[in-house]
Amino acid sequence: MGDQQGGNGNISTVYDPNYFANTVHPTAQTPSVMDSPPPPEYSSYPDDIGFSDSNIRRGFIKKVYFTLMLQLLVTVGIICAFLYWSALRDWTFETYWFSYVMMAVVLVLAVALSCCDNLRRQVPLNFIALGLFTVAEGLMLGSVAVYFDAEAVLWAMLATSLVSLALSLFAFQSKWDFTMLNGSLWVLMWTLFSFCLLCAVLRSQYVYIVYACLGTLVFSLYLVFDTQLIVGGKHRKYAVSPEEYVFAALNLYLDITSLFLLLLQLIGLCR
Structure with missing residues (x-):
């Protein structure tokens, strides 16, 4: 550090001028950890990667609902053909197995x-x-x-349209996150299936009405759930990938057709 020199009773300290060179000029220090560039920042919302661009999300929503609209138009046209084409209606009454065959085909394609x-x-x-x-x-x-009156079928179509529109608008606007209810909705679905087996055993009109009401509630919740999966956003925990527009349209279509069947049954039983 320095030497002490004595003389005439005086004490002086001599410092090495290079000793504090590094402290006087800190810019001359060698690169340290503090001088290294900061680490890259990572997003804390990895689930929103698919919807990071609002244009991608809007395009995805438009594609899903355009596909759904075409599906519903085709479905309504086929139902009207069964209702108002007397030859087809009579043929359906004679070939009762046709409904079961179509159910099997629908199940296979859905899976x-x-x-x-x-x-x-x-x-x-x-x-x-x-x-x-x-x-x-x-x-x-x-x-x-064809087993219901044409008027009841039309009322069921109208009721399904109004309910689906109201629930879709609610799902778009609401900040309540229904995407977190996947497990609860699955439990409700199995409960509805068990109630369906009970209806098959009891064969009571009042039990059928309760089943139709319960099923309408379950599929209404599913419609809100699937709609929020499509919409995504910061208020949603889960969202469908933009590549899954066919799967998203399929889910909405199944929710709406299931609502139609349950409302048709409810209207037919109450008439």
Whole structure:
């Protein structure tokens, strides 16, 4: 550090001028950890990567609802053919097994579209499969609708349209996150299935009415749930990938057609 020199009773301290060189000029220090560039910032919302661009989300929503609109138009046309084409109506009464065959076809196509990623993502195979499913669902609904009065079917269509529109607007505007209720909705679905078995055993009109009301509630919640999965946003915990527009349209279509069947049953039992 320095030398002490004595003379004439005086004590002086001599410092090395280079000792504090590094402290006087800190810019001359060698690069340290503090001088390294900061680490990259990571987003705390990894689930919103697919919807980070609002244009992508709007395009996805438009594609889903345009596909859904075409599905519903085809379905309504097929149902009206069963209602007002007397030859087709009479043929359906004679071939009661046709409804069960269509149910099996609908189930197979629904499972295929839900489980096979390549089937619902590869164009044009996904649109072909979705078109076949829509036609099969329309034929099944038409074959069921012939057992009800045409007026009851039209009232059920109107009620389904109003309920679906109201629930969709609620799902778009509401900040309540229904996407977190996936487990609860699954439990409600199995409860509804158990109640359906009870209806088959009891065969009571009042039990059927309760079943139709309960089913309407469950599928109304599912419609809100699926709509919020499509909309996404910061208020939603989960969101559907923008690549899954066929799967999203399929879910909404199934919710709406299930609502139609339950409302038709409810109207038919109450008339």
